[in-house]
Every structure is written in C-alpha cells, then in structure tokens.
Amino acid sequence: MHAALSNIGALDAAHHLHPFSDMKKLNAAGTRIIERGEGCYIYDNHGKKYLDGFAGLWCVNIGYGRKEIADAAYKQMNELTYYNTFFGTTTPPTVLLAQKITSHAGPNINRVFFTGSGSEANDTWFRMARVYWAAMGKPTKKTVIARVNGYHGSTVAGASLGGMKWMHEQGDLPIAGIVHIGQPYWYGEGGDLSPADFGLKMARELEAKIDELGEDNVAAFVAEPIQGAGGVIVPPETYWPEIARICKARNILLVTDEVICGFGRTGHWFGHQHFGVEPDLAPIAKGLSSGYLPIGGVMVSDRVADVLVNEVGDFNHGFTYSGHPVCAAAALENLRIIEEEKLVERVHDDVGPYLAAGLKSLEDHPMVGQTQSAGLMAAVQLAENKSTRKRFEDRERAGVEVRNHCLANGLVLRATGDRMLFSPPLVITRGEIDQMIEITRKGLDHAWKVMKG
Secondary structure: OOHHHHHHHHHHHHHOOOOOOOHHHHHHHOOOOEEEEEEOEEEEOOOOEEEEOOHHHHOOOOOEOOHHHHHHHHHHHHHOOOOOOOOOOOOHHHHHHHHHHHOOOOOOEEEEEEEOOHHHHHHHHHHHHHHHHHHOOOOOOOEEEEEOOOOOOOOHHHHHHOOOHHHHOOOOOOOOOEEEEOOOOHHHHOOOOOHHHHHHHHHHHHHHHHHHHOHHHEEEEEEOOOEOOOOOEOOOOOHHHHHHHHHHHHOOEEEEOOOOOOOOOOOOOOHHHHHOOOOOEEEEOHHHOOOOOOOEEEEEEHHHHHHHHHHHOOOOOOOOOOOOHHHHHHHHHHHHHHHHOOHHHHHHHHHHHHHHHHHHHHHHOOOEEEEEEEOOEEEEEEOOEOOOOEOOOOHHHHHHHHHHHHHHOOEEOEEEOOEEEEOOOOOOOHHHHHHHHHHHHHHHHHHHHHHHO
16 A cells, blocks of 8 residues: 555545535544445445445446546547637537537537536526526526525535525525525425425416516526435426426526436436426536546527527636546547446336335335435435324434444435435446345334434
C-alpha cells in the first residue's frame, strides 16, 4: 500500500471538506473509504463488500469497472485532452454526443447545451428561460415556480429552485424570482383524498399560483418527474397530464429535471417519457456518463432553441468545461453500452418489475406502509401504524436505523426521513435484487424492534 493510503482517514479529516456533512461529527466517527468497484458492488479499504443499492449517487447506471469507458477516455486523451466550445469552436465527441442524446429525447428536442454537472444545468436553463421570454418580447416573464421538497442541485440558483427549507436556511435563499408550490406526496399529505384526486389537487396549485402572480410574470414551472432526494415520490397518474395541460394553457415553459430520471432509470430513456409529457427544457447529468466522468447539460426543445439561434444573438453563458471532449467521449461510450445491452428495455421489462414485486413483498412487514417504484427507482415508506398511515414521530431515526443495519450487512441504501430509497445500477441481476430485498427486510426487523422498544 502507498504510504499515504495507510493514513488516508487522518488525511481526509485534516484536509477534505465533504459535501452535505457535519465535519465535526464525521471526523469523530471516521470516514468510510471506498477503494474499488466491480459490477454492482463496491469494496472498502478493509476489504468489505457492499451491494450498491444506490448506484453511487443515482448515477452508476452501467455498473462499476467497465473497461470500455476507460479505454474511450484514454483514446480521446491521446488525441485531444481538452479544448473549449467558445469562440466558434467544437470537438467531434461533443457534437456526436449532442446528436446521440437527442436521438432518444423525442421529436421536439434536437439540441443540447453542455455543462459540468446537474447543478450547473439547472442554473443554465434558469437563465435560458428568461433570455427566451425577453427575446419573445415578454421581459416580465421571469418568475419560476418550483415545488416544496424538490431538489435541483446546490448552487445558488439550483438550491433556490429546490424546495428544501434546510438548504434555504444557509445563504439567505431562495433568490428573488423563485416561488414554490406543494408536492404530490399522497402518502404523507393526501389525507382522505384518493391518489387520483390528490394528484389533480396538487397540479392545480400551479394554476392558482400562476393566477396569483399573473401569467405575464411567470417564465416556467420546474419539477423532477419523480422526486429523487425528496424521497422517490412517484406522483399519482393524474398529476403530470394536468401539469402539462396547465403549462400549455397558460403559456409557461415546462421544465422536467432529468438529472436522476434520465438515461434508463425509470425504464424509459427519460422520466418525461414515463409520464407521457413533452418538456421545453430538461437538465441532464448523472446517468449521462454513469458517473465515470463529470458532465451535464440541458436538452432544449425546438420551441426554445429556434429563438436562441435566430433571435437572441450571443447567449452570454457557459463553462470552461462545456462539452469537454474526454467527458463527452466517455458519455458516448456509456450511451453505446446502454443501447447495445438494451438496458432501458431490461429495466422496463425485466428487473424493474422484478424489483417492484420484491418490494411489494415487504408490504407484509408491520413497519412498511407503502412501496413505490418506477423502473429501478424505488422507495419503501416506513410507518408506525400502517392501517392509519401514521408515521413515526422521529422519522429520521426510523430511516437511519434501517439504513445503518443494511449497511452493516453489506447493502448501501439511502434514507430520506422515513423513506428508504433504492436506485441500483441498471445492470443489477435478479439474484442481486433478491439479496437487496433480504437485507432490507433484516434492516426493517431491526428498526421495528428499536422504534417500538
């Protein structure tokens, strides 16, 4: 072992600030050090093996250790390590990647603006929407409507668009021009309404907010097709068609945040296809390269792109690494693998339904109130009394108890409050899903004893 690696934990505590972490507590507890990955498994520096039920951070769609990606990046690095896309310049992998992405996005999306991450992608469309409306002679259409408990990244604009108050408390967010409406979380907030009626009710909050603000002042509505960090909340079937109707009727842009839902996660290439709607703008990242290299972007509909191309002139926005050729080459190879191995179809027809059935089997557990899934994006809702949908008073502890027990038994899951989240690689096998369900049940057994103790 390299000398520095023998002391990597101490070096981490001394020099590395982690995202979304209480560094005092983390340094006291010690950091988990992951050294390698293969398929759906990761291995720590003690040799312990974990089934990664969360695909890194929703992103390792093709699994770990795919040499094809390393080879594609190496080949591109030997040809051209970097060049920018400013000043009338491009590189071949950047262009080919834009074409490949749009070939799966639907007939009305034919252009991509590249960024380095999903957070940057959300900042990008936010500016793009305002520039679009100004070019259309409607400069007052600036306000963006987003959702409570949505997540759109952690940059200033991204965190403002997100509806998480605990993020807003740091840094005086949200910035001006962003407002929030409710989320379609039937289990937690639906009361006595049926899921269908609740879906319509929550969608129509958008209409009411537009009326309140004035249509001429609203630029766009943004939402994740399925809320990710907010708890894998799959909206009722009535929700998205009504949202799309309202956006069209009120002449505001519809933005679907595909950073998590894109590239096969839901059993479709993109989450908006799962719900049968067509966005005007759609930020992407994560599964675009399966996390092998950082890259993101915004898919831009013809409606918006035609104005940007023909009416705006310079769009004064961009990044040093927009369309980075090595990242683009890795992403191209990633998409080739997804196509060649038919991973989207596999999620839709095979492992997605198999995961749903496995999770459904957990609904006999006294701690499980509901399971939800779309493809390989799923949640288990914890409950104190499942017959009344009563949730634990200490919701966070309930989730943490399940998560930590699963981790100790070799399964990585995420807990968002009292919802256990699943997002495994798209290459996961049925046997690995069985393993994931078995360990989750053990985690539930443990947590039920602790919470009822």
